[in-house]
Amino acid sequence: MSPTSLLLFLCVSFYGTAAIAPGVQAEEGCTTQRCGNLTVSAPLGLIVEGSEENKCGLQMGFQVRCTDDVPYLGYYEREYRLRILGIFYGNFSLLVSDPINTASKLGQPFSIISPLNQNLIFYNCTKAPPPEEDRAGLVDTVCRNNTFVRAGERYYNDGVGGYELEGCNSTAVPVLGKSGRVNASDYLELIRNGFLLTWQPPPQQQQPGPQPTD
Numbered sequence: 001m002s003p004t005s006l007l008l009f010l011c012v013s014f015y016g017t018a019a020i021a022p023g024v025q026a027e028e029g030c031t032t033q034r035c036g037n038l039t040v041s042a043p044l045g046l047i048v049e050g051s052e053e054n055k056c057g058l059q060m061g062f063q064v065r066c067t068d069d070v071p072y073l074g075y076y077e078r079e080y081r082l083r084i085l086g087i088f089y090g091n092f093s094l095l096v097s098d099p100i101n102t103a104s105k106l107g108q109p110f111s112i113i114s115p116l117n118q119n120l121i122f123y124n125c126t127k128a129p130p131p132e133e134d135r136a137g138l139v140d141t142v143c144r145n146n147t148f149v150r151a152g153e154r155y156y157n158d159g160v161g162g163y164e165l166e167g168c169n170s171t172a173v174p175v176l177g178k179s180g181r182v183n184a185s186d187y188l189e190l191i192r193n194g195f196l197l198t199w200q201p202p203p204q205q206q207q208p209g210p211q212p213t214d
């Protein structure tokens, strides 16, 4: 399922249209910079809007774009953007929100395989699934008839492994599950709250970076 269709499917839109931020400072070099209330420092680096060039340790996809004081991971094409909610330099991870399910597009240097991420599985069905054990845990979505969501298990990849339903298209979305299994009824909030991405610390970077700022 394409990201766009997932967006329609979920009937959610978290962010309005964003104009290019005039306030981003075009500083050069590897200084620590701010975007909104986030501190962006190595290995991540802020990209100046309108420029694809960047100076700091950004070769590996650690670009951050700042739009209206909202930081986005700039690794992907512009229409597929992950909003950064938090950066944890100490344990090499990011909390990101993904309104159009771009997770399956993720690649190096990021991974979403963290034990703290769980799966939400969305279904678009031609008819209601039979009311047997198949329906266990299915929650109706607000979107349209015969669309459902349920909690899966730990997120491993974008597959729905074992949770397919006959007559339905399904797609998996990672969410942060702090303890136990998430409650699929909370799917809107869960998606908004984002999920964790981790990056591989480069071998030369043995010292943890600055402490998390939030």
Ligand SMILES: *[C@@H]1O[C@H](CO)[C@@H](O)[C@H](O)[C@H]1NC(C)=O
Pocket (backbone or CB within 6 Å): 088, 091, 093, 114, 116, 196, 198, 212
């Ligand atoms: C990294 O640390 C932050 C802040 O303590 C925490 O919220 C997050 O879950 C941690 N990330 C991982 C992958 O454990």
Ligand SMILES: *[C@@H]1O[C@H](CO)[C@@H](O)[C@H](O)[C@H]1NC(C)=O
Pocket (backbone or CB within 6 Å): 001, 005, 006, 008, 009, 124, 125, 126, 169
């Ligand atoms: C869901 O399925 C219906 C038909 O069953 C189809 O019209 C619609 O486009 C599908 N939506 C998505 C997001 O796949």
Ligand SMILES: *[C@@H]1O[C@H](CO)[C@@H](O)[C@H](O)[C@H]1NC(C)=O
Pocket (backbone or CB within 6 Å): 144, 145
């Ligand atoms: C959804 O289902 C209800 C009850 O079965 C029905 O009245 C309604 O027309 C359906 N809506 C759509 C868009 O199919």
Ligand SMILES: *[C@@H]1O[C@H](CO)[C@@H](O)[C@H](O)[C@H]1NC(C)=O
Pocket (backbone or CB within 6 Å): 001, 126, 166, 167, 168, 169
């Ligand atoms: C969606 O599901 C229908 C059957 O319900 C199937 O024929 C179709 O190929 C599926 N589409 C995708 C994109 O998986």
Ligand SMILES: *[C@@H]1O[C@H](CO)[C@@H](O)[C@H](O)[C@H]1NC(C)=O
Pocket (backbone or CB within 6 Å): 183, 184, 185, 186
């Ligand atoms: C999930 O949340 C819904 C609504 O808040 C609640 O009715 C339901 O009991 C919860 N399910 C579980 C398993 O906690």
Ligand SMILES: *[C@@H]1O[C@H](CO)[C@@H](O)[C@H](O)[C@H]1NC(C)=O
Pocket (backbone or CB within 6 Å): 036, 037, 213, 214
């Ligand atoms: C950062 O700003 C956003 C909205 O601008 C707010 O929701 C969030 O709580 C803030 N985080 C911190 C740590 O201040």
